Amino acid sequence: MMRHSALQRTAASLWKKASTQRSFAAAAIDVEHGRGQWKTYGNVENYKPGKFQIKTFNKISPVGLAQFNEEDYQVAAAEEASNAHAILLRSHKLQEDEIPHTTRAIARCGAGTNNINVARMTELGIPVFNTPGANANAVMELVICGLFLGSRRVIDGINHMKSLGEQGLARERVEKDKALFGGREIKGKTLAVVGLGHIGSITAQTAHNLGMNLKGYDPGLSVQSALKLPQKMQLEDSIAAAVAGADYISINIPYIKGEGGTHGIIGSQVIEHFKDDAVLLNFARGELVDSQAMETFLNANDNARYISDFPDDVLWNHKNTVLLPHLGASTEEAEDAAASMAAETIRDFLETGTIRNSVNFPATSMTDRPGGTVRFTVVNKNVPGCLAKITDAFAHENLNIVQQINQSRGDIAYNVLDIDTDSSHDDVPSFKAVQERITMLDGVLSSRIIYGLPGTGYARNLEGEYFV
Numbered sequence: 032m033m034r035h036s037a038l039q040r041t042a043a044s045l046w047k048k049a050s051t052q053r054s055f056a057a058a059a060i061d062v063e064h065g066r067g068q069w070k071t072y073g074n075v076e077n078y079k080p081g082k083f084q085i086k087t088f089n090k091i092s093p094v095g096l097a098q099f100n101e102e103d104y105q106v107a108a109a110e111e112a113s114n115a116h117a118i119l120l121r122s123h124k125l126q127e128d129e130i131p132h133t134t135r136a137i138a139r140c141g142a143g144t145n146n147i148n149v150a151r152m153t154e155l156g157i158p159v160f161n162t163p164g165a166n167a168n169a170v171m172e173l174v175i176c177g178l179f180l181g182s183r184r185v186i187d188g189i190n191h192m193k194s195l196g197e198q199g200l201a202r203e204r205v206e207k208d209k210a211l212f213g214g215r216e217i218k219g220k221t222l223a224v225v226g227l228g229h230i231g232s233i234t235a236q237t238a239h240n241l242g243m244n245l246k247g248y249d250p251g252l253s254v255q256s257a258l259k260l261p262q263k264m265q266l267e268d269s270i271a272a273a274v275a276g277a278d279y280i281s282i283n284i285p286y287i288k289g290e291g292g293t294h295g296i297i298g299s300q301v302i303e304h305f306k307d308d309a310v311l312l313n314f315a316r317g318e319l320v321d322s323q324a325m326e327t328f329l330n331a332n333d334n335a336r337y338i339s340d341f342p343d344d345v346l347w348n349h350k351n352t353v354l355l356p357h358l359g360a361s362t363e364e365a366e367d368a369a370a371s372m373a374a375e376t377i378r379d380f381l382e383t384g385t386i387r388n389s390v391n392f393p394a395t396s397m398t399d400r401p402g403g404t405v406r407f408t409v410v411n412k413n414v415p416g417c418l419a420k421i422t423d424a425f426a427h428e429n430l431n432i433v434q435q436i437n438q439s440r441g442d443i444a445y446n447v448l449d450i451d452t453d454s455s456h457d458d459v460p461s462f463k464a465v466q467e468r469i470t471m472l473d474g475v476l477s478s479r480i481i482y483g484l485p486g487t488g489y490a491r492n493l494e495g496e497y498f499v
Contacts, residue, residue: 156410160389169361222234222281317341322343393444408446425450
């Protein structure tokens, strides 16, 4: 085992770095940081003590990265961030060997997390965050564009005009040939919205403002989303009931693999309820639609349309299909909003232990820690008796818990505890022993001490080996 002098700092020097707001009036804290082989940290030359290191993949919006202040954070590209405390990414397919042992959290600048092995991150005790709603307006605007593309053969008309222009016949043929590209208006037509989250709800509201009638289905409709829906929207109890009689159908649901998931959910059993001239709008995920079933429907109904924001190996050249190159969230505003939300979520977690917008950890928030306390967070398997063992460890060290919260989600549990560091202690309060005791408890995956100095106070139980 090796130690590095840059990581061995006295409590007094740590508090010179920490802000007045984050320090104690009359107590210093002694914690351990850096025990372990340097191969588990990566390149020590890229490590800057006293800062959180953020590892980025893809091109992240500078507006979002600006949320990380330079005093407390070091933002670096993947190849230069071997000791990352958090990872920020967009579409990069994250591999486990790209995740250092020092990683506390991962955030994706977007709603979907299919490029991250969330189940494995849960096993490792690492929360995965996303940015629900950040790109909702951008996607909604493209869905509305899809409504018009499915109503009028605009793209066919554009291509025809290019062909006529090449022949020098545009002015001669334009009035005669426009009859080839007739369509219909959307006002007064019925839109079925399947999935009424951030995107679905504002799509419904916008369609209502355009004079459309609305039907919808969402088995997990939240109160917040329900309040955004037009009052006259007709809610149905199944996808089949929602799409029946609809002129347009917009699907806005997550893609979930496996048994009971949503792969191919828009298949023959749903499509058989479509009107003959229905327009399906898929700006959620390509895999939600059974391409073979959709092809059969389009072949049988010349006025039907499929508008999608994803590639499709079956329907790519069908005359009644329009495929876009995943443009939904590709706006400057959406990328700024998603990166900013992801950065704020990571900051809140690293600095206070708060969890929001996580796809695998329970939402957890506790009030600001009182003066004269230090905050512990503990990630453990959601098994009986683990919380009691954690609190017993503090009692064993004669440490008082001022406030605490325990939340669970599936197989994972998360604890936030504020521990008293008042003058009843005869010496500098030391948390080395209690952190190791807690971290090595059966079922505990990791722990953190949040006390002021960025980047320190983290410990993991790596299959029975203590890592700090």
